[in-house]
Amino acid sequence: MKRKSIAVSVGRLVIGGGNPVVIQSMTDTDTSDVENTLKQVKELINAGSEMVRITVNTEPAAKSVPDIIKKLRDKGFETPIIGDFHFNGTYLLKNFPEMAELIDKYRINPGTTGKIEYFDEFIKIAIDNDKPIRIGVNWGSVERNILNKKIEENSKRKKPRGIKEVMVEAIVESVIYYAERAKNLGLSENKIIVSAKVSEVPELVKVYRELAEKTPYPLHLGLTEAGSSIKGIVSSAIGIGSLLLQGIGDTIRVSVTPRPGESRTREVEIAKEILQSLNLRRFHPEVISCPGCGRTNSDLFKKIAERIKKYLKERQKEWEEIYPDFKNLKIAVMGCVVNGPGESKFANIGLCLPGIGEEKSAIYVNGEFKRTVKIEEAEEELKREIEDYLIG
Ligand code: SF4
Secondary structure: OOOOOOOEEEOOEEEOOOOOOEEEEEOOOOOOOHHHHHHHHHHHHHHOOOEEEEEOOOHHHHHHHHHHHHHHHHOOOOOOEEEEEOOOHHHHHHHOHHHHHHOOEEEEOHHHOOOHHHHHHHHHHHHHOOOOEEEEEEHHHOOHHHHHHHHHHHHOOOOOOOHHHHHHHHHHHHHHHHHHHHHHOOOOHHHEEEEEEOOOHHHHHHHHHHHHHHOOOOEEEOOOOOOEHHHHHHHHHHHHHHHHHOOOOOEEOOOOEOOOOOOOOHHHHHHHHHHHHOOOOOOOOEEEEOOOOOOOOOOHHHHHHHHHHHHHHHHHHHHHHHOOOHHHOEEEEEOOOOOHHHHOOOOOEEEEOOOOOOOOEEEEEOOEEEEEEOHHHHHHHHHHHHHHHHHO
8 A cells, every 4th residue: 555645746747645655866967067957857757757956066167057047948848857966065056046946846965065064045035935845865965973872872783783773773763853843944845855865775774774664754765876778777676666666756757877879768768667667557568478488489589579569659649639549559469379378368458479389379359359460460460459459
C-alpha cells in the first residue's frame, strides 16, 4: 500500500499525498549558458521529465535563471524548474530576487551551507517567496553533532555496530533535524520534501524505510553516484524499485552517469521504465520478446521486436490521441510456436515465429490463437493486427 505523505505543490504539480510518482531529472550544463541549458531542459521535458533541476552555483548562473524560465514559459513549457543550491545558495537567493521568485522549488543540502545561520536564512527566503524546498542529506553531509553523538554511542556499546549502520541512523536523524528546524522557523509542513541519498542499495532501502516511518513528508528517491552503464541502471532499478514496491517514494531521479557523448535523457527513459515495470505509471506500449534458446532458429524475432518498438514509438503521439488505450498495449514477439504462445499469453497481441522444426508463424490475440502467417510476412501482419486491435 502506498505510504500517504503530506501533499506538496511544486509549480503546477503535486508531490506526495498519494499522487502518482513524479519523474525528475537534472541538467549538466553551465546554467550561465542560457541557450545550452534551455536546450537541455527542453530535451529532458520532451523525454518525459516532469520536473527539471538546474545548478545555481554562481552569480552568472543565478542571473541567467530568470531568462531560462521566462523563455521556457513563453514556449508553453509549464514544467517546474528546481534550483540546486549549495555553499552560496543563501547569498544567491538573497541577491537575485527575481531568480528566487521564478524558481519553483529550492533544493538545499544543509551540510554544504556552512554556518547553520545560512540554512536558517535560506529557509526564511523560501518562506518569503512561498516556495517548497527539498532538504537533501547524503553520506557526505550528515549533521556533524548528530554523527559524532552516534559514533560515540556506538563506541560505548558492548558490540559496536558497523559504520554503515551508524551512518544510516545519523542520516535519518539529520533529515529529521533539518526538517524540524525548517518547520520551527515557520516553513509549512506542506512545503517540505526530503531525501537522503546514499550510493549503496541496502543502505538506501534502510534509510528510506526509516524516513517513511518517522516523517510525514514526501520522499524524493534516488541513489547518489549510481555509476554508469549497467551497474548504474541495475542499482537504481533495484534501490528505487524495491522502495516503490513497498509504497515508499513520491518522486524519483535516476542519477546514472551518461557515457561520453550520450544524451542526458537516458536517465528519464530509465525512470519511466522503472515506474512502468512496477505498473505504477504507463508511458508507452510494451514490446516483450523471449530471450531465445536452443529452439530458436534465427534472430528474426529479435529484429522484429526492435523494429516494432521503433514503429510504435514513431506513432505514439498520433495514435495516443486517437486511441486512449494505446499506451496500455502489450505486444509479444517470440522465438518459437511451442512455448511462445504460453509465454506471451498476457500480451494483447503475440507473434510467435517458427523455431527449429516448425514451419509457420502464428498470431495470438489476448492469448487466443488467431491465424498462421508466412514467415516473410510476419512483421507486416503483426503491424496490421496492431492497427486492427486499436481500431477495435
Ligand atoms: S519462446 Fe521458444 S524460443 Fe523463445 S525462449 Fe521460449 S522456448 Fe525458447
